Amino acid sequence: MGAGKSFxxxxxxDHYQLPFxxxxxxxxxxxxxxxxxxxxxxxxxxxxxxxxxxxxELSKQDKFLISCGGGTPCLQENIDLMNGRGVTxxxxxxxxxxxxxLVRKKYKRPLIADMPDEDVADFIERxxxxxxxxxxxxQLIINQDDISLDTFTEKLADA
Ligand SMILES: Nc1ncnc2c1ncn2[C@@H]1O[C@H](COP(=O)(O)OP(=O)(O)OP(=O)(O)O)[C@@H](O)[C@H]1O
Ligand SMILES: O=C(O)C1=C[C@@H](O)[C@@H](O)[C@H](O)C1
Ligand SMILES: [Mg+2]
Numbered sequence: 628m629g630a631g632k633s634f635x636x637x638x639x640x641d642h643y644q645l646p647f648x649x650x651x652x653x654x655x656x657x658x659x660x661x662x663x664x665x666x667x668x669x670x671x672x673x674x675x676x677x678x679x680x681x682x683x684e685l686s687k688q689d690k691f692l693i694s695c696g697g698g699t700p701c702l703q704e705n706i707d708l709m710n711g712r713g714v715t716x717x718x719x720x721x722x723x724x725x726x727x728x729l730v731r732k733k734y735k736r737p738l739i740a741d742m743p744d745e746d747v748a749d750f751i752e753r754x755x756x757x758x759x760x761x762x763x764x765x766q767l768i769i770n771q772d773d774i775s776l777d778t779f780t781e782k783l784a785d786a
Contacts, residue, residue: 629726633649678699706765715767718769721772767786
């Protein structure tokens with residue numbers, strides 16, 4: 628959450644002229660509901676199932692770029708699918724940078740929407756340590772705060 632997947636995914640897809648899918652946005656359009664409303668009305672399990680189904684569906688295409696959701700890779704079959712279909716990148720800025728971004732857009736993220744601002748950094752740290760075994764299976768890791776499109780294109784050229 629707040630790592631910059633949606634922010635950079637769109638720019639990278641434009642750069643490489645690839646069809647772009649922000650998985651969260653695809654879910655929102657398909658359900659005609661915000662993510663917060665899906666969590667509240669249909670539950671997280673429903674969201675996770677939908678997320679996995681749509682990932683599988685979108686991955687049938689030839690060339691594409693997906694910005695997944697923060698929880699998408701945390702199901703082994705999802706990270707296996709992503710690694711099998713292409714290049715995966717773990718965007719891993721510092722916790723402080725992510726917390727600062729998320730506090731501004733908390734309402735969009737049901738996992739933190741009702742959390743006091745001062746608790747967000749601890750929550751991210753906890754989530755990251757739970758999720759690192761999955762995120763760490765990505766083929767490339769970008770763990771700097773100041774990055775540009777060149778940061779990606781240089782890494783991808785070597786991939
Ligand atoms: N390098 C950056 N410079 C400035 N703003 C940024 C940068 N990266 C991300 N942001 C902003 O930070 C916020 C969070 O980024 P973004 O939505 O891309 O995260 P995400 O990884 O897609 O999170 P989620 O897992 O919740 O979908 C957005 O408002 C985005 O515009
Ligand atoms: O980190 C997460 O579990 C989430 C991140 C967002 O991308 C959304 O998929 C949703 O808010 C859940
Ligand atoms: Mg996103």
